[in-house]
Amino acid sequence: MERHSDExxxxxxxxxxxxxxxxxxxPIHMDPAFAAGTVMKGVxxxxxxxxxxxxxxxxxxxxxxxTGLLLDIRFIKxxxxxxxxxxxxxxxxxGEYEVWVANDRDEVVIAGTATFPCN
Amino acid sequence: MKHPSQDSLEHRVVDVVDFARLQVGHVYGVHxxxxxxxxxxxxxxxxxxxxxxxxxxxxxxxxVSIRAFMALIxxxxxxxxxxGQQFTIEELPxxxxxxxxxxxxxxxxxxxxxxxxxLEMECRGADGRALFRGKHIALWAR
Numbered sequence: 001m002e003r004h005s006d007e008x009x010x011x012x013x014x015x016x017x018x019x020x021x022x023x024x025x026x027p028i029h030m031d032p033a034f035a036a037g038t039v040m041k042g043v044x045x046x047x048x049x050x051x052x053x054x055x056x057x058x059x060x061x062x063x064x065x066x067t068g069l070l071l072d073i074r075f076i077k078x079x080x081x082x083x084x085x086x087x088x089x090x091x092x093x094x095g096e097y098e099v100w101v102a103n104d105r106d107e108v109v110i111a112g113t114a115t116f117p118c119n
Numbered sequence: 120m121k122h123p124s125q126d127s128l129e130h131r132v133v134d135v136v137d138f139a140r141l142q143v144g145h146v147y148g149v150h151x152x153x154x155x156x157x158x159x160x161x162x163x164x165x166x167x168x169x170x171x172x173x174x175x176x177x178x179x180x181x182x183v184s185i186r187a188f189m190a191l192i193x194x195x196x197x198x199x200x201x202x203g204q205q206f207t208i209e210e211l212p213x214x215x216x217x218x219x220x221x222x223x224x225x226x227x228x229x230x231x232x233x234x235x236x237x238l239e240m241e242c243r244g245a246d247g248r249a250l251f252r253g254k255h256i257a258l259w260a261r
Binding site: 008014017018020021022023024046047048051052054055056059067070071072073074075112 | 158161162164165166168176177178179181182185186189190200201202203204205206207208209210211256
């Protein structure tokens with residue numbers, strides 16, 4: 001099945017690549033043994049790993065320009081190893097898109113808005 | 120007389136930026152990052168992103184801001200949570216540019232048992248032109 005650029009499978013390799021990109025090697029993202037002993041009870045992905053998909057969704061699913069855009073999101077739920085996450089964008093209030101990232105259980109993990117300046 | 124290692128330990132303990140030590144209005148410094156083609160290529164492979172021009176993919180604003188955050192406030196109490204994020208784009212930088220990201224604490228508030236901290240980031244090119252701004256919304260651990 002073809003997957004789009006606004007979707008991502010959360011693998012250990014993806015987390016490793018993202019840790020190198022961001023220089024964020026927090027063991028909660030990297031070390032299963034460490035993460036199992038935390039309140040998260042297992043490895044979770046960097047929040048911004050999934051956030052990036054929203055930009056891809058805005059580019060692919062809308063004609064929204066990027067310059068001047070205000071993206072405002074909250075991290076709702078942790079993303080786990082093995083999750084498939086996908087991002088979406090749909091028109092909301094005038095001048096605004098509702099944006100989100102959801103996992104393959106249709107749970108929203110990131111939610112927010114992309115707002116464009118008034119002309 | 121203190122052993123030099125004792126000075127180092129005390130320095131490390133004092134250096135942890137807990138909630139009490141955060142200062143609203145304090146600029147934690149400016150982080151430099153070369154937006155190398157290697158960095159961008161690794162990003163594009165991870166996200167299957169097709170570059171349309173020589174501009175940084177918008178999602179990489181997180182890379183720039185997280186690197187600045189990790190470098191400019193390296194000693195944080197463990198257990199903090201990245202609760203939210205804002206970004207505003209003026210212009211996306213070009214691959215090969217040297218980026219300068221300033222980090223400033225703009226809010227801290229203890230509310231309903233949680234320690235909220237907003238850190239604003241402003242990224243500029245080497246020529247000083249504004250590129251993008253971000254706000255890292257965090258729950259500080261203590």
